[in-house]
Amino acid sequence: MSQLQYSRLCQLIDHPFTVKSAVSITKEQEKSLLITLSQVLNKVKLWIAEFDSDSGSDSENGDHTSDNQDRPFIDTSKCHPSASPCLLKIINDLVLLLAVESRFVQHLAVNVVVSVSEYVVASGSYWEEVMQSICFHLKLIICKVISPCSDPTISVKHIGCDSAYSTLDLQPVLNNASWHSVGAIVLVLRTILKQLKHEDNAKILEIYFRVLGSCLQDIPWDSCNGALFVDVTTPPESWFEFCGYLLQLFCSLADCEDENPTVREILNVFPNILSWYFGKQGENHNSSISRYIQHKILVLMIRLSSLINLDCVTVVSWLKLIEKYFQDLLSESVSEPMADQDDCLGDSPFNGTSHRHLQRRVIFLYLKCSFSLIGLNEKRKKQCSCGNMNSCSQKGLITLYEWIKKHLPGNILDKHELYDDCCKSFTKSFIQLYMHEDDMLFKILLQLTYTPFEDTQQITDVAKKEILFLLSDIFDPVRLFHLFLSELHYDHQVLLDYLISKDTGTSCAEYLLRCLRIICEKWGSFFEFPFRAEVERQSCPKRRKFENGKNCQRAFYKARDCLLLLKKSVESLHQKDLFPYNPQVLLQRLIRFLELCLRQ
Known part of the structure; x- marks a missing residue:
């Protein structure tokens, strides 16, 4: 990032609206803030587009002449000597706006912070400083909310920050610290992660996970627990809003192919999350918790259980939870x-x-x-x-x-x-x-x-x-497979749709492979499966025995015909190179299955 690039960003954010300290604002003030934030957001996005166009240009000349006429005058006497303190001040100024009690202002302020992060990523430098600054403010505000009487200097020292943060004017941020602003910062982190997942840059993601993992480790989560149930003045709306954003962030962090530094910290915090949502005593307050939040809790647990090998103590504790x-x-x-x-x-x-x-x-x-x-x-x-x-x-x-x-x-x-x-x-x-x-x-x-x-x-x-x-x-896997096919009405086309779907293709293929292997090992169980629909039950024992034999054969032949048609369809698509992946192993299993059918 050149001197000009970070200086113009710094002066753009250094606007009178950043010095307001009141979280409650009038309609006129809200309107003014929304207009200004929209202008800032559009300008930052325009500069991000410049990075994209400059990166595709081989001419250095174009880099300097593309928008000379549109660039504002920059007073270099007011500029910081380097980009790092400038970015720290920008994040500090914007975090103050996240505390404003207006959902519209908060929404735009979140978007501006995210756009600033995009700008820094596009510039190719100082990304770690931005992440550290956002996480610093997250830790600082949480510490202030759970310990309102704490000294700002002590807070900075407590969360292990260097002297660069001591030059910031943290008092307005601390004066307006609330779960509302904490939730907004968490929302910023989640939105940034969603943006980064679209970037083909493993290094940027690695820095994000590492810095955030360290941040999560430093936060005194147990003290948050105490603050919730001791401080009766905490507005439940802002608290549960923060918890909701935190849960969404954790779900996004756990939605990765590989384990990252944040996952273990999430696992440690998870019991607290359940306690926060359901109450300290563990009562199941369905009236006070949305189905969506329950859904996200379960999604998080499922993702964590797939991402890491849970030890037996954790598994037992999860069963109890x-x-x-x-x-x-x-x-x-x-x-x-x-x-x-x-x-x-x-x-x-x-x-x-x-x-x-x-x-x-x-x-x-x-x-x-x-x-x-x-x-x-x-x-x-x-x-x-x-x-x-x-x-x-x-x-x-x-x-x-x-x-x-x-x-x-x-x-x-x-x-x-x-x-x-x-x-x-x-x-x-x-x-x-x-x-x-x-x-x-x-x-x-x-x-x-x-x-x-x-x-x-x-x-x-x-x-x-x-x-x-x-x-x-x-x-029994054989019984389950028979019933699964019967629920599909033995329609091979439904199985084929599952196999070629981008959402279920891999898991369906894996399931069929496992079942076909089990069936070949337990052929007698598959052939003799006694399927009888409820409407076919007979009162006469002899009649019932006869019907059992007929339905046993009927279930086997229906399953056989279904899988035979599936094999033909998969082969046809594979020959035309239309199958989304190589189905050779699946075809081999189906061939083995049909060979056993012919011997029957």
């Missing part, structure tokens, strides 16, 4: 999925009357945590931080069994004549629950192909063995 805060959704029957078939758009996290969307995520997360405890592999057993692998495995098993038991008739293990029908009915309802949300459908189906209930022969405990048999029957 789910039981504590989402018990209503966890206990809700899975056998009433027809309610949202005619109103799929209504099944949205933004719709306060719908809960199926949330229930799917709660159950998925609960099963994922339970399975991870039951199926601890040897490597994870050695790394088990609680020191008692059997206890963890037992916890996962009992947790899963207790949940399923609530959804089945009492003493089902003793009612042999009803056992098979009850298992199939529950499994079918379970599949139907997820059929209206494609991404969650394949997440849960993939999870259930890892059912860790195979090794029951070596178990001597009768009760535990019966539990394992029940779980293995309900979550």
Whole structure:
């Protein structure tokens, strides 16, 4: 960044509107601020466009002559000696505007800060200084809000900032510190991240994650907890607004292919977030928490669980958190999925009357945590931080069994004549629950192909063995695959649509590969699958036995024909080079499956 470039930015922001310190403003003042901020925003965006045009030009001449007539006079006597203190002052001035109690002003002020960050990124230098400045103000204001009587100098020293910040006039910012302004800074950080994800610049993102990760580590989150429940003067709107922005930021940070420095800090803060939203005592206040916030909490948990290997202590704590805060959704029957078939758009996290969307995520997360405890592999057993692998495995098993038991008739293990029908009915309802949300459908189906209930022969405990048999029957991958195809009405075109979709293609292909491998290993179970629709139940035992045999063959042949047509369609698209990825492995599995069909 040249002297001219940062000087003109500094003088543009150094405007009379930046010295206002009152957070409450009149309509006239609001109008004036909005006009000025709009002009500043447009000017900064114009300069960003100049960087883009200059980077595509080979002529140095064009860089200096493109807008000489439009450039304002710059008083160099008022300029900082370098870009760094200039940028610190710019961020400090703009942060003050984030405290103004006007959503319109705050919206524009956020956009101006984000545009300044874009300007710095486009210039190719001082990006880390800008990130550090934004994070400095985030830490400073949080410290001031939770400790209103603290001295500004002590605050600066406490959060480990260098002497460059001591030259700033922090008093106006501190005087107007509130959860409202903290939330606005968090919104700035999230918006910047969304912009950076579109940039093909790994270095810029690496700096963002590193600086923000360090910032999150320094914030006294437990003190935030205390401030919420001790200081009754805290406006709940601004507090929950801050929490909402923070949750959105965390979801964006966790939406990455690889773990970054912020993820572990998010994991540490996460229990606090649940406490903030649901209350210190853990009551489930559905009236005071939006379905959207619940949705974001569950999304964050699912993303974190996919991004990092959670140790057994964390998994057990998550199971307790789910039981504590989402018990209503966890206990809700899975056998009433027809309610949202005619109103799929209504099944949205933004719709306060719908809960199926949330229930799917709660159950998925609960099963994922339970399975991870039951199926601890040897490597994870050695790394088990609680020191008692059997206890963890037992916890996962009992947790899963207790949940399923609530959804089945009492003493089902003793009612042999009803056992098979009850298992199939529950499994079918379970599949139907997820059929209206494609991404969650394949997440849960993939999870259930890892059912860790195979090794029951070596178990001597009768009760535990019966539990394992029940779980293995309900979550049998072969049974699930048959029911999945029946819910699709054995329409191979639907499977093909899943496979070529950019949203579900990879997960659907992975699911089919796993199921085909399992089917080939358990061919007898697949061929003899006893599927019988409820309308086909007969009162006569002999008739029922005859119908069972017919439906067993019918289910097998329908599945076979569906997969045969799928193979032909995939081959046709692949030959024309129209398939979005190489389906060769999938085709090989389908060929192996059809070979077994021919032998039958």
